[in-house]
Amino acid sequence: MAARSAAQSKTGPSRSAAPSLLSIGQVLAKLNPEFPDLTPSKLRFLEERQLITPARTEAGYRKFSPVDMDRLKFVLSMQRDHYLPLKVIKGYLDDLDAGRQPELPGGAVQAPSMLSSERKLTREELIREAGANAMLLNDAVSASLIVPADVFGDDSLSVLRSLVELQRCGIEPRHLRGFRVAAERELGLIENALMPIARRKDASSRAKAAEMAREIASQLEIVRSSLIRSALTKLDS
DSSP: OHHHHTTTTTTTTTGGOOOGOBBBHHHHHHHHHTTTTOHHHHHHHHHHHHHHEEEEOOOEEBBOOOOHHHHHHHHHHHHHHOOOOOOHHHHHHHHHHOOOOOOGGOOOOHHHHHOOOOOOEEEHHHHHHHHHHHHHHHHHHHHHHHOOOOOOOOHHHHHHHHHHHHHTTTTTGGHHHHHHHHHHHHHHHHHHHHHHHTTTTTTEEEEEOOOOOOHHHHHHHHHHHHOOOOOOOHHHH
């Protein structure tokens, strides 16, 4: 299991296989096509948080094994695809390191699927896989629920599939325009909270601001989900 091997980065034999060790530049070259926001400062930040622990040469240069790469891809995928805070991801990996078999918070998909690259879908493929039609996609784009593009990712596919189900209940994309407004309002909250850090121009501050933004977004999602559950309870009473 890929996540299991990723969690055992300190005991596996691959650590000693010198030809397989990668420098920071080689890591970025391999991962930037999938994770364009990955930078040397972000790698150092993840190491400071003890999510990755690359080997060091006698001169102090970081060297990454294939196991380190698996673990790094897992961390980056969980941030990007599930907006999980680093402390949650670290807790999950710590449990794996200890030989336990934890479940990811919120019922997220298990680790192996998180390590796969996001698919790129044409407009026709997106419509077909979502079970939608061209009009629904056009309406979703008009309502700013899906960003117009030549190719679409898994996130757009998930949204369009949800819109198909909502349409069966009589809920159209135009009814959801307020979602975009609410998202922009939340973005404003996040930007205001991060303003003291965002004013600093060094790479370390930028990496810290990006991580804090994900942390805040995760907490806002918890509050939003709780409010919806509370409202549903009132409907049942």
